[in-house]
Amino acid sequence: MAGVLYEKGMILDLVDWKLSSTYVRKQALIVLHLAIKCVNQSTTLKPKMSEVVSVPIDEKSIQHVSYSQAGVDSNTKSMGFDEKDKEEVSETAATTKTRTNEEEVDEPKSGGISRKMSENSLYATDQEEEDDDETHERKIELGPQYTLKEQLEKDKDDESLRRWKEQLLGAVDIEAVGETLEPEVKILSLEIKSPGRPDIVLSVPENGKPKGSWFTLKEGSRYSLQFTFEVKNNIVSGLKYTNAVWKTGVKVDSSKEMIGTFSPQPEPYTHEMPEETTPSGMFARGSYSAKTKFVDDDNKCYLEINYTFDIRRDWLPIKN
Structure with missing residues (x-):
């Protein structure tokens, strides 16, 4: 005696069958096929738990045959069963798999966190950034x-x-x-320092607009800027240097450097910028325009210089 074991409406195992004749094997396969069809059409027939479909077999001539699911499919096909039944099985399995995937997406497990973001959460980040910008732009109200x-x-x-x-x-x-509240800051001079060369000292005109090209730099050379300035009357807080450079109307460089806070004193202060390297190549050479400003924490501008300078293959000759 052998049979097909059912549990919760699904075939779990196919017990070893001992068949004695081709006729009995065919009858067993027919019963097995009908059982599979009943499982797929559970609306009309749903086998109960541990329900067993048994087939009598002859014990005289015993042959040990082990069937796998693949073997059952091939045998049923060879026996001439309708392909429509096979398509129904495939469609049912596909539908079950699709429903399972939808449930996993739409209904996360208990304790899980849904990762789906709403439009409000997407726009909230932009709004927070705008609020931060507005906060930074607000002017701090100081005491008297x-x-x-x-x-x-x-x-x-x-x-x-x-x-x-x-x-x-x-x-x-x-x-x-x-007796004035406002500090007085005056930029006295600007120096260009380059290793192995004398310093280029540039005087600052009163109107902040030097005539012609203010200075010339060699392409690919190392240099640094040094400012000399004096502070009078009161403390200057957060003095900083800003610089922007254009070539043929296109902005090619922008920098900002915090110089510091200084109290008034008779002697001038000096501040040297970090060393930089001029660009090199055919496209780097030429004339540039620039704007340099010195401002403090209150955004008060003490000097604005609009000037031009050149980058060439070599330095200009040193004047004696």
Whole structure:
């Protein structure tokens, strides 16, 4: 005796059959085919759990045959079963697989997190960036300003605070300090330093517009800029240097450098920029226009220079 075991409507295993004749094998395959068809058409016939379809067999002449699913398909095809039944089985399996995939996508498992983003979440990032930009653009409201003399006179009875102010301001001549709130910053000169060559000292015109080409650089050369400036009347906070360069109307370079905060003093300050290298090649050589500005944290501009310069194959001859 052998049979096809059913569990939860699905065929789990095919028990070894011991068949004695071709007739019995054919009868067994017919029963097996009908059982598979009943499983696929569960709306009309759904086998119960552990329901067994049995086929009597002869015990005299025993042949041991093991059937796999592939073998069953090939035998049923050779017996001339209708191809329509096979197509129904394939369509049912495909439909079941599609429904399973849809359930996995639309209904995530318990404890899972849906990764589907809504339009609101996509636009929220852009809105947050705009809010951050607006926050940065808002001008910080500072407290009342005092002249340097007033700041030094305040809390003069506090010895520790007085020493802290002296360390912060350095050697400041109170008598030479003006009574104005705004600091006075004057850029005295600009120097171009290049290894192995004398420094090129450039005087800054009062109107900030040098005539003609202000200076010439050699292509592929290393150089650095050094500023000399003086500060009077009050402390300048966050003095910085900005520079933009154009060639034939196209912006080719832009830089910004924080110089620092300085208190007024009789001696001028100097600040040297990091070393750079000029571009080289046929397209790099030529005339450039540039704009340089010196501004502080309050966006007050102390100097704006509009000038032109050249990049050539070699340096200009040194004038004696």
